[in-house]
Amino acid sequence: MSVLFILIAASLAIALLFLLAFIWSVKSGQYEDDYTPSVRILFDETGKSKPVNKTKSI
Amino acid sequence: MIVEQFKYDNRWVRNFAFASFIWGFVGMLVGLIIALQLIFPQLNFVEWTTFGRLRPLHTNAVIFAFVGNGLFMGIYYSLQRLLKTRMWSDKLSAIHFWGWQLIIVSAAITLPLGITAGKEYAELEWPIDIAITLIWVVFGINMFATILVRRERHLYVAIWFYIATWITVAMLHIVNSLEIPVTLFKSYSLYAGVQDALVQWWYGHNAVAFFLTTPYLGMMYYFLPKAAGRPVYSYRLSIIHFWALIFLYIWAGPHHLLYTALPDWAQSLGTVFSIMLIAPSWGGMINGLLTLRGAWDKVREDPILKFMVVAVTAYGMATFEGPMLSIKSVNAISHYTDWTIAHVHIGALGWNGFLTFGVLYWLIPRLYKTNLFSIKLANTHFWLGTLGILFYAVPLYWAGFTQSFMWKQFTPEGILKYPNFLETVNAIKPMYMLRAVGGLLYLTGTTVGIYNLFKTAAQGTFQAEEDAEAPALEKEYTPHSNEGWHRVIERRPVQFLIASLIMVAIGGAVELIPTFLIESNVPSIASVKPYTPLELQGRDIYIREGCYNCHSQMIRPFRSETERYGEYSKAGEFVYDHPFQFGSKRTGPDLQREGGKYPDTWHYNHMLEPSSMSPGSIMPSYPHIIDHDLDLSSMEAKIRAMQTLGVPYPKGYAQQARADVDKQATQIQDNLAKGGVKVSKNKEIIALIAYLQRLGTDIKGAPKAAAVK
Numbered sequence: 181m182s183v184l185f186i187l188i189a190a191s192l193a194i195a196l197l198f199l200l201a202f203i204w205s206v207k208s209g210q211y212e213d214d215y216t217p218s219v220r221i222l223f224d225e226t227g228k229s230k231p232v233n234k235t236k237s238i
Numbered sequence: 239m240i241v242e243q244f245k246y247d248n249r250w251v252r253n254f255a256f257a258s259f260i261w262g263f264v265g266m267l268v269g270l271i272i273a274l275q276l277i278f279p280q281l282n283f284v285e286w287t288t289f290g291r292l293r294p295l296h297t298n299a300v301i302f303a304f305v306g307n308g309l310f311m312g313i314y315y316s317l318q319r320l321l322k323t324r325m326w327s328d329k330l331s332a333i334h335f336w337g338w339q340l341i342i343v344s345a346a347i348t349l350p351l352g353i354t355a356g357k358e359y360a361e362l363e364w365p366i367d368i369a370i371t372l373i374w375v376v377f378g379i380n381m382f383a384t385i386l387v388r389r390e391r392h393l394y395v396a397i398w399f400y401i402a403t404w405i406t407v408a409m410l411h412i413v414n415s416l417e418i419p420v421t422l423f424k425s426y427s428l429y430a431g432v433q434d435a436l437v438q439w440w441y442g443h444n445a446v447a448f449f450l451t452t453p454y455l456g457m458m459y460y461f462l463p464k465a466a467g468r469p470v471y472s473y474r475l476s477i478i479h480f481w482a483l484i485f486l487y488i489w490a491g492p493h494h495l496l497y498t499a500l501p502d503w504a505q506s507l508g509t510v511f512s513i514m515l516i517a518p519s520w521g522g523m524i525n526g527l528l529t530l531r532g533a534w535d536k537v538r539e540d541p542i543l544k545f546m547v548v549a550v551t552a553y554g555m556a557t558f559e560g561p562m563l564s565i566k567s568v569n570a571i572s573h574y575t576d577w578t579i580a581h582v583h584i585g586a587l588g589w590n591g592f593l594t595f596g597v598l599y600w601l602i603p604r605l606y607k608t609n610l611f612s613i614k615l616a617n618t619h620f621w622l623g624t625l626g627i628l629f630y631a632v633p634l635y636w637a638g639f640t641q642s643f644m645w646k647q648f649t650p651e652g653i654l655k656y657p658n659f660l661e662t663v664n665a666i667k668p669m670y671m672l673r674a675v676g677g678l679l680y681l682t683g684t685t686v687g688i689y690n691l692f693k694t695a696a697q698g699t700f701q702a703e704e705d706a707e708a709p710a711l712e713k714e715y716t717p718h719s720n721e722g723w724h725r726v727i728e729r730r731p732v733q734f735l736i737a738s739l740i741m742v743a744i745g746g747a748v749e750l751i752p753t754f755l756i757e758s759n760v761p762s763i764a765s766v767k768p769y770t771p772l773e774l775q776g777r778d779i780y781i782r783e784g785c786y787n788c789h790s791q792m793i794r795p796f797r798s799e800t801e802r803y804g805e806y807s808k809a810g811e812f813v814y815d816h817p818f819q820f821g822s823k824r825t826g827p828d829l830q831r832e833g834g835k836y837p838d839t840w841h842y843n844h845m846l847e848p849s850s851m852s853p854g855s856i857m858p859s860y861p862h863i864i865d866h867d868l869d870l871s872s873m874e875a876k877i878r879a880m881q882t883l884g885v886p887y888p889k890g891y892a893q894q895a896r897a898d899v900d901k902q903a904t905q906i907q908d909n910l911a912k913g914g915v916k917v918s919k920n921k922e923i924i925a926l927i928a929y930l931q932r933l934g935t936d937i938k939g940a941p942k943a944a945a946v947k
């Protein structure tokens with residue numbers, strides 16, 4: 181059953197790495213722009229054809 | 239900056255959409271039929287339509303045909319718009335679409351014929367497995383090439399989910415489908431027993447995760463904001479949601495094997511990760527629901543949003559229930575009962591079904607440049623579907639609890655209160671009836687929905703090519719200073735793919751490799767011997783008929799189970815089982831210690847007409863097994879395949895196998911004759927009896943101390 185200890189160690193190591201990466205990413209301003217992408221998808225630049233239904237009333 | 243003109247390809251989006259709801263109807267109809275078979279066994283009709291063959295058809299149809307086409311629809315539509323580019327190759331899109339439909343048709347033909355690999359949700363035989371792999375690669379090339387030629391540098395969260403879906407499903411499918419072909423329509427799993435079970439549920443659970451969940455989460459992150467007309471509640475939460483979800487999900491598979499012969503540490507690992515999964519799952523659900531903040535008035539009027547809200551809510555319920563069911567003490571009650579069936583249908587009918595229809599109601603009018611044919615009918619569909627889910631799930635929860643407690647009930651004298659398994663089946667038949675009503679309601683809703691969508695398509699004009707424009711992507715990109723690592727990988731799909739692969743592979747590897755490498759995990763038992771050739775043939779009939787859909791071969795170490803069935807199952811008993819047949823549902827009793835329980839004549843009569851031996855039985859009758867001659871044409875190939883897999887038949891045994899078949903068959907024929915049953919020794923029933931009488935007998939009579947670890 182010694183493999184269980186190896187597993188716990190490996191899992192904790194990975195978890196720790198992710199925690200460090202997360203803290204680092206927050207501190208380094210990684211999530212500075214976490215708004216634009218969510219808004220951008222709402223606009224479709226459809227070309228010559230006019231978008232029908234864009235404000236569909238239901 | 240040059241603005242480029244191009245066209246989105248709507249043709250394959252439309253085709254996948256139609257394929258989704260047409261196959262969906264078929265899959266749900268088969269579901270309703272098998273639900274009715276559990277109440278009226280005479281509905282099993284002929285050998286090709288028995289429960290054991292139709293149930294895999296139902297699960298494969300709704301998972302891979304309904305949801306499969308649904309997710310391709312969502313990906314083909316949203317990927318083009320999110321990346322501001324057309325799908326990379328029209329030809330690959332066509333191959334992907336037609337290839338997938340061909341796979342579905344071949345599944346619909348082979349499964350009723352009894353051509354099956356005998357592993358749940360991975361029943362399709364090896365030639366179809368290869369076809370799935372090829373088409374999946376075609377899909378992958380088309381998707382990644384589209385990502386490479388994109389006009390939008392930032393990869394929106396939905397695309398990450400699509401990428402993780404592709405790579406993980408590829409890995410799961412290949413690893414779980416490794417098998418040795420015997421004939422064109424028959425193969426044996428590369429793994430045996432407990433190891434096969436672990437691989438299978440690692441696959442099975444992650445098929446739920448990466449086929450039914452991640453692509454639909456991606457679709458939620460695209461279509462829900464679109465339908466609501468407002469951005470997702472928190473983009474930051476979506477990033478955390480994604481990474482946490484894919485990392486945790488891959489470890490959760492063993493929770494399907496709690497209290498089985500799987501090593502304890504693997505069970506615990508599965509439990510821990512399953513419980514942790516509630517965090518990212520609910521993060522995603524909350525992110526979806528809060529997207530509607532301030533727009534709940536729209537939900538009242540818009541059936542599309544209604545469908546989506548119930549879908550996300552069902553996702554939340556199912557992902558709360560999942561971790562609860564992974565706790566061993568809860569699982570001790572729920573496992574093998576209808577509780578599991580209720581749980582998966584909250585996910586399938588609620589999450590996948592309702593999100594698919596929400597997206598369809600949003601998408602089809604746009605593809606056809608028209609309005610939805612009838613809002614009223616869409617609302618009717620919504621209410622029929624919602625009632626259907628309730629009528630489906632609630633009675634089955636009730637049935638699950640009832641039956642499980644009856645199984646475990648002892649009298650004050652310490653003997654089983656309901657020793658006859660059938661008593662516990664009869665107690666829940668009314669609940670089965672209500673469940674079928676729920677299924678019928680849901681199917682009626684689906685039919686209304688399909689009518690509405692066809693009418694919508696008929697009143698509009700399909701626009702296969704949709705004009706779009708976007709600036710070309712600048713070749714040189716100078717990253718902003720102070721830019722985070724995530725932003726950097728978001729621009730690198732290939733590296734991103736590799737990173738996702740590493741993430742999901744770690745979980746799989748840590749669980750699988752030790753189980754294979756460390757012998758102590760599967761303690762060998764000296765008295766366990768390979769199956770005789772006749773028993774092997776009988777086992778293949780058992781697999782063909784899909785007996786594992788209703789009968790488990792895994793006795794858990796509870797007093798209520800050892801009293802009812804006999805000594806609990808040991809890992810070492812299954813070392814020659816390619817594939818394993820633990821089963822996951824006890825519609826009928828466990829069969830692990832069936833050998834020697836009844837005389838041969840009992841089995842003969844029981845297979846001919848189950849209710850003659852067990853009055854009130856809901857098992858189908860199997861007269862065809864008594865009529866059919868046993869096909870021995872691949873006998874030698876089967877033995878050789880087993881030898882390749884490491885089953886210790888003596889060298890050159892393939893040549894003697896037929897003689898041994900004849901010897902054992904004659905014995906069973908004589909036994910039956912003594913009991914007054916005249917049957918020729920070359921019938922399939924002889925082989926099946928040989929197998930059933932062998933089950934679990936290897937360690938019967940062995941000193942108990944040797945069996946306990």
